[in-house]
Amino acid sequence: MRVKCVICDTLHELPNDLPLAKKLRNRPIHTFMCTECSERISENTHTRIATGKFRFFRTSSKFDEEF
Known part of the structure; x- marks a missing residue:
């Protein structure tokens, strides 16, 4: 799968038998990001x-302070 x-x-x-390929085929809303881009992000x-x-804007302030 390209x-x-x-x-x-x-x-x-991507090989057709990977779970990621199946997810991309069956749910077009999911997107693919290559490993180089995900590592860079x-x-x-970090x-x-x-x-x-x-x-972190989606978490509680208590979690931010611990982090």
């Missing part, structure tokens, strides 16, 4: 959290 990353628009080939998020100015 898929396109939503961030970098590169084409990737997670690294940037560096923003390390600065101490990052706030």
Whole structure:
């Protein structure tokens, strides 16, 4: 199955028997993000959290203070 990353628009080939390929086929609302983009986003998020100015807006303030 050919898929396109939503961030970098590169084409990737997924084996048809992967659960991710089945999820993308059956539920078109789900999107695919390549591993390079997901790693880059997670690294940037961790560096923003390390600065101490990052706030979680969907959680309680008690969780933010513990984090």
